[in-house]
Amino acid sequence: MVAAAGGIALTIVLAAVAGLALLSRRRAVRAVSRVYVEVFRGTSEVVQLFWIFFVLPALVGYQIIPLGAGILVLGLNHGAYGAEIVRGAVQAVPRAQYEGSLALSLSPYDRMTRVILPQALVEMLPPFNNLFIQLLKSTALLSLVVVDEVVRQGQLLVPNLGVGETLTIYLVELVIFLLLGLGITAVMRLLERRAAARLGRTPVTRARVGEPA
Amino acid sequence: MPSEPPSEPMIVFDRVEKRFGDNVVLSDLSFAVAPGEHVTLIGPSGSGKTTILRLLMCLEPVTEGTIRVGGRYLTHMERRGRLVRADEKHSREVRKGIGMVFQQFNLFPNMTVRGNLTEAPTRVLGLSKHEADARAEELLEMIGLADRIDEHPSRLSGGQQQRVAIARALAMRPAVLLLDEVTSALDPELVAGVLNLLRRIGETTDITILCVTHEMGFARGFSDRVMMFDRGRVLEEAPPEKLFTHPENPRTQEFLEAVLERP
Numbered sequence: 254m255v256a257a258a259g260g261i262a263l264t265i266v267l268a269a270v271a272g273l274a275l276l277s278r279r280r281a282v283r284a285v286s287r288v289y290v291e292v293f294r295g296t297s298e299v300v301q302l303f304w305i306f307f308v309l310p311a312l313v314g315y316q317i318i319p320l321g322a323g324i325l326v327l328g329l330n331h332g333a334y335g336a337e338i339v340r341g342a343v344q345a346v347p348r349a350q351y352e353g354s355l356a357l358s359l360s361p362y363d364r365m366t367r368v369i370l371p372q373a374l375v376e377m378l379p380p381f382n383n384l385f386i387q388l389l390k391s392t393a394l395l396s397l398v399v400v401d402e403v404v405r406q407g408q409l410l411v412p413n414l415g416v417g418e419t420l421t422i423y424l425v426e427l428v429i430f431l432l433l434g435l436g437i438t439a440v441m442r443l444l445e446r447r448a449a450a451r452l453g454r455t456p457v458t459r460a461r462v463g464e465p466a
Numbered sequence: 467m468p469s470e471p472p473s474e475p476m477i478v479f480d481r482v483e484k485r486f487g488d489n490v491v492l493s494d495l496s497f498a499v500a501p502g503e504h505v506t507l508i509g510p511s512g513s514g515k516t517t518i519l520r521l522l523m524c525l526e527p528v529t530e531g532t533i534r535v536g537g538r539y540l541t542h543m544e545r546r547g548r549l550v551r552a553d554e555k556h557s558r559e560v561r562k563g564i565g566m567v568f569q570q571f572n573l574f575p576n577m578t579v580r581g582n583l584t585e586a587p588t589r590v591l592g593l594s595k596h597e598a599d600a601r602a603e604e605l606l607e608m609i610g611l612a613d614r615i616d617e618h619p620s621r622l623s624g625g626q627q628q629r630v631a632i633a634r635a636l637a638m639r640p641a642v643l644l645l646d647e648v649t650s651a652l653d654p655e656l657v658a659g660v661l662n663l664l665r666r667i668g669e670t671t672d673i674t675i676l677c678v679t680h681e682m683g684f685a686r687g688f689s690d691r692v693m694m695f696d697r698g699r700v701l702e703e704a705p706p707e708k709l710f711t712h713p714e715n716p717r718t719q720e721f722l723e724a725v726l727e728r729p
C-alpha cells in the first residue's frame with residue numbers, strides 16, 4: 254500500500270518533468286529525457302529492482318531500505334511510461350490553441366500553464382488510470398526484496414497451512430488487488446469528470462462507439 | 467477615413483519574401499497601410515492572403531525583407547546599429563499592438579467567456595482583475611452577450627463564439643486588427659451578426675484593419691482599399707467602388723465574376 258502510494262506520487266512527478274522535457278525546445282534536454290524514458294521503459298522491472306537493491310549498494314556502499322528501493326523502481330519505471338502520456342496529450346492539443354494564445358501575446362510560460370496543459374490534462378487521466386493500476390500490480394514484485402506488501406504477507410502464512418486455507422489466501426490477495434484497483438479507478442474517474450466539466454464538457458456530450466452521428 | 471496621407475504608416479511590408487522550402491508564396495511584396503485604414507485582401511485560394519496575416523502575427527518568419535508595425539520593426543530589431551532578426555521577446559512586445567481573429571475562433575475551451583476575455587489583459591497588460599472584468603463586461607454588452615459571461619464557449623453558437631473571439635482581440639486594445647475569413651466557418655444565418663459587429667467596430671474605433679474575406683458585399687462597404695492578390699503579388703489595388711466595378715486587370719475580372727457567381 255505505502256509502496257503503491259509512494260510509487261504513484263513519484264510517477265506523477267517524473268512523468269510531468271520528463272514528459273515536458275521531451276517537448277523542450279533544447280535538444281540536450283530532450284535527449285536526456287529520451288534516454289531516461291527508453292532505459293526504464295525498455296528494461297525489466299525485476300532487473301531494475303535487483304540493480305537498485307543489490308548492485309547499487311555494492312557500488313556505493315550504502316543500502317537503501319527495501320521500501321525505498323521499491324518506491325524508487327516503481328516510480329522510475331512507471332514515470333517513463335507516464336512521460337510519454339504527458340508528451341502525447343500535450344501534442345494532441347490542437348495547434349490552433351497555441352496560435353490563439355500567441356495572438357494574445359501570452360508568454361511561453363502562460364501559454365503552457367494556462368492554455369495547453371489544462372486541456373491536455375483531461376486526455377491524460379484515462380491512460381494514467383491504466384498506469385496506476387499496473388503500478389499497483391507491480392507491487393507484487395517487491396515481495397522479492399522482502400517488502401511487506403500483499404503477496405509477501407500471503408507467502409509468510411502459506412507454509413503453515415493446508416491446501417484449502419492456502420487457496421483462501423490467494424483468493425484474498427486477488428480480491429485485495431481488485432478492490433485497490435477499483436479504488437484508483439473511482440478516484441481517476443472523479444478527476445476526469447471534474448476536468449471535463451472545466452472544459453465545459455459533460456459526459457453526455459462525449460462520443461460513444463456505435464452512436465448514430 | 468484619413469483624407470491626407472499621414473506621415474508614418476501603421477503597417478509597412480518592405481520587399482518581403484516568404485518561402486516554404488522551394489515554394490515561394492510571397493515575393494518582393496511591398497505595401498503600406500495607414501493608421502485607421504481598412505484594407506481588404508482578396509484573391510484566389512493559395513495566393514498568400516493568410517500567409518500575410520500570419521507573418522504579421524509572427525506565426526511564421528519572413529525569409530527576406532522586413533515588416534514594420536506602428537513605426538517599429540516587427541521581424542527585426544536594432545542591435546548596435548545593425549538590424550538583426552527579432553527574438554521572441556521583441557516580437558511579442560511589438561505584437562501586443564496587434565490582434566487577430568481566426569476562421570475557427572480558437573477560443574480557449576478550458577476557460578469561461580470571462581476567462582477568455584480577461585486572461586491576456588491581466589497577464590500581458592497587467593490590468594487588475596477588476597479592470598479586466600469591467601472591460602470584458604463592456605465588450606460583451608456591445609456584442610450582446612453580457613448574460614453569457616460565465617458560460618463555456620462550447621455552449622455558444624458559432625456566430626456567438628466568433629463574436630466573443632472578436633471581443634477577446636479587442637480587450638487587448640490593439641492598434642491593428644487582423645481578420646482571416648472570420649465568417650467562412652459559420653452557418654449562413656449567423657454571418658450577418660458577425661459582419662454587423664465588424665461594421666460597428668469599423669465605424670466607432672480608429673483601429674487599423676486588415677481583412678481577408680470572400681464576402682464581397684461586406685468588403686465593398688467596409689474597406690477604404692481593396693488589394694487583389696495572385697501568386698503572392700499585388701495584381702491590382704483600388705478603392706472598392708473602383709475595383710469592384712471597373713477592375714483593370716483581366717485576372718481580377720475573372721476572379722470577381724467567379725466569386726460573385728457563387729451561391
Ligand SMILES: Nc1ncnc2c1ncn2[C@@H]1O[C@H](COP(=O)(O)OP(=O)(O)OP(=O)(O)O)[C@@H](O)[C@H]1O
Nearest residue numbers: 486489491509510511512513514515516517518647
Ligand atoms: N505551413 C506551411 N507549410 C508549407 N506551405 C504552406 C504553409 N502555409 C501555407 N503554405 C502554402 O502557401 C501558399 C499560400 O497559402 P495561404 O494560406 O496564404 O493562401 P490563402 O490566400 O490564404 O488561400 P485561401 O483563400 O485558400 O485561404 C499555399 O500554396 C500553401 O500551400
Ligand SMILES: [Mg+2]
Nearest residue numbers: 515516517647
Ligand atoms: Mg487563407
